[in-house]
Amino acid sequence: MTMVGNALVALVALLHFYFLVLEMFLWTKPAGLAAFNNTLEKAQDMAVLAANQGLYNGFLGAGLIFGLLYPAAGPALHIKTFFLVCVFVAGAYGAYSTGAMKILAIQALPAFIALLVLWMARPQTA
Template structure:
């Protein structure tokens, strides 16, 4: 179970690196606008906010990678950052789109469950 849990944690970290790239660098490009359903005008007017959001996603990824790098001693760090991801995903699902729950919160919750089963 530990290997499966760590694989999921890696995937969650990679997702958040992808979110960082989308929000910080591709927000007003066609791929970013398509991912978030934005017009060019909407993307341009929210670009700075999105970049800030992307930075936070990068911090989540960094925390998960930090926890992974510590081996079994990093479990509490992984738990903390997975909790952050789950809470952010639930909030995003409640305020923006239900899809966020499935893309962000659910993978983190699966990782958390696998860690506790290990």
């Protein structure tokens, strides 16, 4: 079960690296315009903000990878938990603030599932 949890954490990290690419490099390109349902004019107006948002998504992904690579299991669980909670909160707030429930499904739900699986698989102490 721990391997499944870690695979889900890796998937969430990869999603956030993909978000980084979309928001920092593809925002005004056809793929970015389609992903965010933007016009070129609107996307150009928001490009700096999107790049900043993409950078934050990259930091979330990096934090999750750090948790996956951390050598001690206990602290690694806490690192992964912290970053998954950050991802979940960001996704929930993004869905709330924009009204786009798609964000909840794409960002918050995978983080919540990974968090749930990780904590169900954690070693029990007496």
